[in-house]
Amino acid sequence: xxxxxxSMAVASGAASVRADATPAWTAYISTAQGLVAxxxxxxxxxxxxxxxxxxxxIAVTPDGSTAYVDGSGSNVxxxxxxxxxxxxxxxxxxHGPSGIAISPDGKTAYVTNINSNSVTPIDxxxxxxxxxxxxGSGPLGVAVTPDGAAVYVADKLSNDVTPxxxxxxxxxxxxxxxxxxxxxxxxxxxxxxxxxxxxxxxVTPIDxxxKxxxxxxxxxSSPSGIAIxxxxxTAYVANFxxxxVTPxxxxxxxxxAPIVVTPQPLFVxxxxxxKTVYVVSDNxxxxxxxxxxxxxxxxxxxxxxxxxxxVxxxxxQAPKAQLSVTPGQAGTTTTFHAAAKVAYGTVxxxxxxxxxxxxxxxTTPITTHVYSVAGNYTATVTETSTGGTxxxxxxxxxxxxxxxxxxARSSQVFAVANGVTVPATGxxxxxxxxxxxxxxxxxxxxxxISRRREE
Numbered sequence: 001x002x003x004x005x006x007s008m009a010v011a012s013g014a015a016s017v018r019a020d021a022t023p024a025w026t027a028y029i030s031t032a033q034g035l036v037a038x039x040x041x042x043x044x045x046x047x048x049x050x051x052x053x054x055x056x057x058i059a060v061t062p063d064g065s066t067a068y069v070d071g072s073g074s075n076v077x078x079x080x081x082x083x084x085x086x087x088x089x090x091x092x093x094x095h096g097p098s099g100i101a102i103s104p105d106g107k108t109a110y111v112t113n114i115n116s117n118s119v120t121p122i123d124x125x126x127x128x129x130x131x132x133x134x135x136g137s138g139p140l141g142v143a144v145t146p147d148g149a150a151v152y153v154a155d156k157l158s159n160d161v162t163p164x165x166x167x168x169x170x171x172x173x174x175x176x177x178x179x180x181x182x183x184x185x186x187x188x189x190x191x192x193x194x195x196x197x198x199x200x201x202x203v204t205p206i207d208x209x210x211k212x213x214x215x216x217x218x219x220x221s222s223p224s225g226i227a228i229x230x231x232x233x234t235a236y237v238a239n240f241x242x243x244x245v246t247p248x249x250x251x252x253x254x255x256x257a258p259i260v261v262t263p264q265p266l267f268v269x270x271x272x273x274x275k276t277v278y279v280v281s282d283n284x285x286x287x288x289x290x291x292x293x294x295x296x297x298x299x300x301x302x303x304x305x306x307x308x309x310x311v312x313x314x315x316x317q318a319p320k321a322q323l324s325v326t327p328g329q330a331g332t333t334t335t336f337h338a339a340a341k342v343a344y345g346t347v348x349x350x351x352x353x354x355x356x357x358x359x360x361x362x363t364t365p366i367t368t369h370v371y372s373v374a375g376n377y378t379a380t381v382t383e384t385s386t387g388g389t390x391x392x393x394x395x396x397x398x399x400x401x402x403x404x405x406x407x408a409r410s411s412q413v414f415a416v417a418n419g420v421t422v423p424a425t426g427x428x429x430x431x432x433x434x435x436x437x438x439x440x441x442x443x444x445x446x447x448x449i450s451r452r453r454e455e
Contacts, residue, residue: 001191005095005110005122005133005233008170008405009153009390012233014338014434016335018142019213021332022041022042022271022275022276022345023041023042023272023316023344023345023385023386023387023425024040024041024042024043024165024344025041025042025271025272025313025314025316025344025387026038026039026040026041026047026313026314027039027269027278027288027308027311027312027313027314028058028060028067028069028311028312028313029058029280029288029304029305029308029309030052030055030056030058030069030308030309030311031286031304031305031306031307031308031309031310032305032306032307032309033148033305034051034052034053034054034055035049035050035051035052035055036049036050036052036055036058036067036069036080036307037049037050037304037308038050039288039302041271041276041331041378043315044290046076046303046304047085047314047437048085049056049078049305050069050085050086050087051087052069052075052078052080052089053071053074053076054071054072054074054085055069055070055071055078055309055310056069056070056071056072056097056098056309056310057069057070057072057098057099057100057112057309057310058107058310058311058312059100059101059102059289059312059398059399060082060102060312060313060314060315060399061102061106061124061400062102062104062105062106062315062395062400062403063315063394063403064082064315064317064343064403065081065082065105066079066080066081066082066124066268067079067080067082067312067314067341068080068102068122069100069310070093070097070100070111071090071097072096072097072098072114073096073421074090075092075093075094075095075096075113075146076090076091076092076093076097077089077090077091077093077097077100077109077111077122077129079091079092079127082159082314083231088127089127089152090452091122091127091128091129092129093111093113093120093122093129093132094111094113094115094116094118095113095114095116095195095205096113096114096115096116096134097111097112097113097114097120098112098113098114098139098140099111099112099139099140099141099142099153100112100142100398101142101143101144101151101305101397101399102144102237102398102399102400103144103148103166104144104146104147104148104393104395104400105148106124106343106400107122107123107124107125108121108122108123108145108166109121109122109124110151110164112131112135112139112141112142112153113139114138114139114140114156116132117134117135117136117137117138117139117155118132118133118134118135118139118328119132119133119135119139119142119151119153119164119426120132120133120454121133121169121449124446128135128205130169131169133164133170133171134152134171135164135171135174136157136158136160136174137156137157137158137163138155138156138157138158139153139154139155139156139162139389140154140155140156140181140182140183140452141153141154141181141182141183141184141195141196142154142184142392142398143184143186143193143396143398144166144186144189144395144397144398144414145183145186145188145193145208145396145397146153146167146188146320146393146396147190149165149166149167149237150163150164150165150166150208151163151164151166152164152184152186152193152195152206152318153184154177154181154182154183154195155174155181155430156180156182156198158174158291159176159178159179159180159181159408160174160175160177160181161174161175161177161181161184161193161195161206161209162174162175163175163185163322166383167400169176172211173211175206175211175212175213176213177195177197177204177206177213177216177445178195178197178199178200178202178204178216179197179198179199179200180197180198180199180200180208181195181196181197181198181204181226182186182195182196182197182198182223182224182225182343183196183223183225183226183237184196184197184226184372184397185226185227185228185235185396185397185398186228186396186397187228187250187383187396188230188231188232188371188394188395188396188401189232190207190208191207191208192204192205192206192208192250193205193208193248193338193397194206194209194226194228194235194248195226196219196223196224196226196237197216197227198223198224198240200216200222201219201220201221201222201223201239201252202217202218202219203216203217203219203223203226203235203237203255204215204217205217205247205253206215208367214253215253215256217248217253217254218255219239219246219248219255219305220237220239220241220242220244220245220246221238221239221240221241221242222240222241222242223237223238223240223246223279223454224238224240224265224266224267225237225238225265225266225267225268226238227268227270227275227277227396227439228250228315228396228397229270229293229295229387230270230272230273230274230298230394230396230401230402232246232250233247233249233251234248234249234250234256235247235250236248236268236277236291236299237268237395238261238265238266238267238268238279238280238438239258239265240264240265240266240282240309242258242259243260243262243263243264243265244258244259244260244261244265245258245259245265245268245277245291245298246258246259247259249297252376256296256343257296258299259291259296259297260298261279261289261291261298261334262279262281262287262289262301262438263279263281263283263333263347264281264282264283265279265280265282265289266281266282266308266309266312267279267280267309267311268311269311269312269313269437270293270313270401271313271387272313272315272316272344272370272387272388272389272394272401272402273316273386273387273388274288274293274388275292275293275294276291276293277290277291277293278290278291279291279298280308280309280310280311281301281308282307282308282309283307286303286304286305286306286307286308287301287303287304287308288301288302288303288304288308288311288317289301289302290302293438297385304314309382311377312398313397313399315400315401315402316343316344316345316385316387316389316401316402316403317342317343317344317388317389317403318360318385318389318390318391318402318403318404318405318407318408319340319341319347319383319384319389319407320341320342320386320407320408321338321339321340321380321382321383321407321408321410322339323336323337323338323342323380323381323410323411323412324325324336324337324339324412325337325379325412325414325416327414327415328370328371328416329416329417329418330371330372330373330374330416330417330418330419330420331338331370331372331419332361332370332419333368333369333370334368334369334370334414334416335366335368336352336366336367336368336369336379336381336439337365337366337368338350338365338366338381338383338410340365340383344384344385344386344387345378345385345386345387346385346386347350347365347383347384347385347386348363348384348386348388349361349362349363349364349369349383349384350362350363350381350382350383351381351382351383351384352367352369352379352380352381353379353380353416354369354371354377354379355377355378355379355380356371356373356377357391359395372417372420374414374415374416374417374419375415375416376413376414376415376416377413377414377415377416378411379410379411379412379414380409380410380411381409381410382409383408383409383410384408385408387402387405388402389403389408390403390404390408390409391404391405391406391408391409392404393405411417412447429434442446
């Protein structure tokens, strides 16, 4: 078996499959040696290794502060502080914790216990486990809907999916799917849950509104992990038995050409910008394979640790926008200057609304606009990061992809003064509001003084 290597970068000559501007998100990969590897996504280099009890499934809180790792052999979940990459006190859960998902509001982690047929909710604020929720037999994959209203659990041994009402933590009637359901992902719009059926080599779509299963989609052999692009167009399915990843068109529910990766692909995770799929291969070759989603081609494998299992990537965060305005007069230029604090990458675009019905989008933080009428206006800038994050949040089941929020938007109210046009030698020039009145008044005063002198 290959030894764990955590200090080396990508093998010499390895080519990155992403753009150079990839922000420095962190990927967390569980390994069979009781370690979680932290990898810099911008460079595909390993940062450190963190000790955790029998790590398998991983999910990260929406604010990117904590990664939760379930211990499949130790019946605990270990929180890892992302800023320091240090493990906290393990949290006891059920028997055989395997899958984990964190609600979009970041308040609750849901852990499937495959050997006790239950799901344990964990209060993220206090790191305490709540009352287990009974589900079907052999629960494995788990996903939360983007609105946080329901949890979907893949019951591998009973061939169904159990929906849980998050308000009451009560399980509803199971939904029959294919054989041995394994992984679950949910579209960003919350309409459809896609379930990989390991025993029937299919993916089953479930209508979330009606909780009914649709026509299965044939993929590769023994599909396991599944993840959906942030734009909601494509699901990527790891086929453990055929050493491939199948892209599934979500609009048409059709499978694309399989992508060959390293043997025994198990779980997948997608970067917040949607450019790269990372595929974990559960074998002795210690591999993590990146796939370029623009071309659906696999890049050079990355050494991460012995028999890697789960994988999760820190969410992109909304820019913290700021706006300042230098008002002009009606008919002249008003200048707008935006600023931002960005957790990952930079600001990719600025969308402006000027308060008079006009709008613009720029890639630079400064723009101008001319108001034709004096008055009070409210201008707004909405910033989008290079990771694609703006006010909207993007969530597909386990870990938030883009943690959007109103911080990405900033507004300012200001006044545009009136300008008066005075003709001069065939050309017009503007005086500030009230200036002409003063000039005329002063001229009349001089005229009066002159007349009194004449008298």
